[in-house]
Amino acid sequence: MEISAIISSGLLELYATGAATESEVATVEQWIADYPEVRAELDSIEKLMESYAFAYAMAPTPGLKTNILDTVFPQASQVVPVQTLSFSQEKRYAHISPVWKYLAAASILLLMGSVVLNFTWYNRLQKTEFAYTSSKTELASMHNRMEGMDEDMQVVKNKYSMPVALQGLAAAPEAAAKVFWMKNSGEVYIDPSNLPAIPAGMQYQLWGIVDGKPVDAGLIITTTADKKYRIQKMKSFGKSKVEAFAVTLETAGGNPTPKGDMYVMGKM
Amino acid sequence: MGEIKTYSEDELILRLQNQDQAAFSYLYDHYSAALNGIIHRMIDDTQLAEDILQEAFVKIWNNFKQYDPSKGRLFTWMVNITRNLTIDTIRSKAYKKQQKISQDDNSVIGQKDSASGAERFDSLGLRKQVEALKPDQRIIIDLAYFNGYTQEEISKEMGIPLGTVKTRMRAAIMELRKLAKN
Numbered sequence: 001m002e003i004s005a006i007i008s009s010g011l012l013e014l015y016a017t018g019a020a021t022e023s024e025v026a027t028v029e030q031w032i033a034d035y036p037e038v039r040a041e042l043d044s045i046e047k048l049m050e051s052y053a054f055a056y057a058m059a060p061t062p063g064l065k066t067n068i069l070d071t072v073f074p075q076a077s078q079v080v081p082v083q084t085l086s087f088s089q090e091k092r093y094a095h096i097s098p099v100w101k102y103l104a105a106a107s108i109l110l111l112m113g114s115v116v117l118n119f120t121w122y123n124r125l126q127k128t129e130f131a132y133t134s135s136k137t138e139l140a141s142m143h144n145r146m147e148g149m150d151e152d153m154q155v156v157k158n159k160y161s162m163p164v165a166l167q168g169l170a171a172a173p174e175a176a177a178k179v180f181w182m183k184n185s186g187e188v189y190i191d192p193s194n195l196p197a198i199p200a201g202m203q204y205q206l207w208g209i210v211d212g213k214p215v216d217a218g219l220i221i222t223t224t225a226d227k228k229y230r231i232q233k234m235k236s237f238g239k240s241k242v243e244a245f246a247v248t249l250e251t252a253g254g255n256p257t258p259k260g261d262m263y264v265m266g267k268m
Numbered sequence: 269m270g271e272i273k274t275y276s277e278d279e280l281i282l283r284l285q286n287q288d289q290a291a292f293s294y295l296y297d298h299y300s301a302a303l304n305g306i307i308h309r310m311i312d313d314t315q316l317a318e319d320i321l322q323e324a325f326v327k328i329w330n331n332f333k334q335y336d337p338s339k340g341r342l343f344t345w346m347v348n349i350t351r352n353l354t355i356d357t358i359r360s361k362a363y364k365k366q367q368k369i370s371q372d373d374n375s376v377i378g379q380k381d382s383a384s385g386a387e388r389f390d391s392l393g394l395r396k397q398v399e400a401l402k403p404d405q406r407i408i409i410d411l412a413y414f415n416g417y418t419q420e421e422i423s424k425e426m427g428i429p430l431g432t433v434k435t436r437m438r439a440a441i442m443e444l445r446k447l448a449k450n
Binding site (some may be wrong): 015067178 | 416
């Protein structure tokens with residue numbers, strides 16, 4: 001084939017614009033290997049197409065170069081001088097330096113250590129919380145007891161308070177009790193802490209002797225051990241003239257008139 | 269684009285064959301805009317276009333040993349890589365799906381006439397001369413060079429016999445060459 005015929009065939013143009021078929025490509029490659037003139041012609045067509053492409057050039061966003069360089073040279077982003085870049089574009093294909101890898105490894109170790117510590121501290125916290133709760137309960141009961149004692153003390157310390165000692169009688173010679181009678185108001189309190197323990201179903205009852213007859217002054221609370229030892233308020237006698245106080249053991253709930261043994265008695 | 273150093277094409281090729289990173293940086297500075305422009309003639313999506321451009325440059329670097337200077341110019345080889353990647357993307361299911369959603373004008377010629385963002389392009393080179401080409405001549409060049417059409421596809425798109433594509437292409441390019449010399 002003559003060179004001029006090759007050049008005017010249009011195949012070089014198809015080759016340069018990428019529209020040649022596989023067999024045409026092979027043909028053209030053979031021609032340019034064989035004929036320098038054909039090669040020169042193709043070269044000028046390609047140069048023309050190159051400037052045609054440049055006519056439509058459109059600069060990509062500046063950060064893209066960094067992305068590409070970081071992708072192509074994973075270790076060498078510092079080696080190749082790079083244009084200034086914006087951070088947001090850089091991070092898309094951010095290259096990870098060894099320092100960060102060590103930091104990442106270190107942070108994983110730290111995290112694991114922290115998990116262990118958390119577990120230990122959590123257990124300790126639980127124990128502490130338990131101890132705290134029991135201390136609190138204890139403190140509360142102490143406080144209650146304190147308050148009780150305080151109330152008792154108020155009764156004893158009251159300036160109108162007149163103590164009456166009740167002595168043990170035949171049924172319980174060792175027994176004793178103390179009544180506090182408020183001179184101003186006629187209120188009656190009793191300290192039953194030295195009365196003996198009583199069987200189930202029974203209850204102590206206080207009596208005031210008025211005009212030689214026993215008058216009910218109320219039941220003494222002994223159901224809770226706590227209360228038994230506390231000074232408790234009984235029925236008030238007001239302005240009535242009480243000659244003596246006595247405690248008898250009655251069936252639970254008490255009786256209108258004393259039926260059981262008299263344990264202690266004391267005159268005003 | 270500050271040019272610190274210029275290489276002749278032979279020198280650039282030699283450096284790239286030896287995996288010279290600075291030469292690659294230079295290659296990018298010189299050709300990224302032209303290649304990006306080609307992608308944009310086919311795809312009107314800046315992000316997607318840049319993804320393709322990135323893929324193209326990575327491929328150019330990784331496959332540089334496959335470039336044979338005896339078979340054509342470096343730029344022609346790079347355009348082929350870029351164009352093929354773009355066509356692959358356009359033919360991908362994901363892209364077609366997206367196009368269906370934002371369908372406006374599917375005709376290639378229509379797209380070009382609407383000159384999607386042509387004003388945004390850098391006007392280096394032949395811009396004015398290109399505008400002076402007859403529309404038919406411009407279309408045949410663009411279908412092949414920018415859209416990667418085969419001869420069959422060109423013949424169908426333009427309604428001309430397959431055998432005429434070669435001669436029409438030659439005539440168009442000769443005209444362009446004439447205009448470029450002015």
